[in-house]
Amino acid sequence: MSQDDSTSPMGAAASPRADSTSRAPAPARRGSSTLAVALLFSLAALGGAGYIGWRQWQQEQGNAAGSAVLDGLRVRVDTLESAATASNSERNLLRQRLGDADQVNRSLREELLSQAERTRNLEDAVAKLSEKTLSAHDAMLLDETESLLRMAKERYELFHDAQGALTAYTLADQTLAAVDDGAFSGLRQSIGAEREALGKSQPVAMDAALLTLTALRAGMAQLPLKPLDTPAANASADAWSRIASALDSVVKVQRTNGAPLSVADARFARELASIDLAQAQAALLASDRDAYVAALKRADAGIAHQFDGASPAVQQARAQLATLLAQPTASPVQLGSALNELRNLRAVHALKPAGSSSAPAGVKP
Secondary structure, eight states, rough: OOGGGSHHHHHHHHHHHHOOOOOOOOHHHHHHHHHHHHHHHHHHHHHHHOOOOOOOHHHHHHHHHHHHHHHHHHOOOOOOOHHHHHHHHHHHHHHHHHHHHHHHHHHHHHHHHHHHHHHHHHHHHHHHHHHOSSOOOHHHHHHHHHHHHHHHHHHHHHHHHHHHHHHHHHHHHHHTTTTOOGGHHHHHHHHHHHHHHHHHHSOOOHHHHHHHHHHHHGGGGGGGBOSSSSOSSSSSSOHHHEEEHHTTTTOOOOOOOOOHHHHHHHHHHHHHHHHHHHHHHHHHHHHHHHHHHHHHHHHHHHHHBBBOTTTTHHHHHHHHHHHHSSOOOOOOOOOOOHHHHHHHHHHHHHHHHGTTTTOTTTOOO
């Protein structure tokens, strides 16, 4: 109950008026509040409906985008499946091709092995037949080459004739160049090395020495001899001088042909010196160093003993002889390696009938 029910009767009489006056605007307030509440509920409902609609629209948009993405993914998956299928087919094709290639390689390997075996057999056959491939013409050329090399070696060792040995080596190289078999091509290098050694062993001034000796022999006739009457060093002559002077006035010694002794001695001295120089020339041409030096020393001693040492011509001749004696000697050359190599090659190829049965078959040079 309200507070109006607990008041006095006076108050009760007056209260209906007051209540009537006070309760008259109450329905209007209740109606406005209800309207406000209804409006609020309406707004809330509209907001909820809008939110729900917005959410549904968002879900529809998301569903549409998801459907589009799903469709794209489905297309991509289909593409990947087709690509994988194509890759599988290509892989199978490649595997098949690899199998075919393996078979081809296996067959090629077998053919290569068979070709290698055939080549080896062919090489063996060629090696066995190489002993019989040289013709009689090649054998004759090799015989001539061997003879020339042997002659050059003997000529150099016996006569020290480097020039003759060099000529023989040149002919041997030319003869060997006409041989068709290539197994003897390396022998030409050995011959060339020995030829070079022979060329270096010859003295460079050999021609100049020969010209000098020839000029000295030609100039012997113009060299002045020692005076016949040489004045004594002491004023007082000894007893033997006086005896010789006394006998000289009594005894005269002459040649049977009437030539004066001084003229014969001069001719003999010049001829003796010329002979020594000629022997020096011969020894030089024969590469005989010892005989060459001995002949030069004899010629120098004869000139010093028989000719006038005070003459410039005699001094010049002796100086030339001293220069020839001072020239260096040529070092000896060891020959024979090319000849031994040729003989070994011929033994391997069994060119000679005596060695054909003992030569090993299939030996390559």
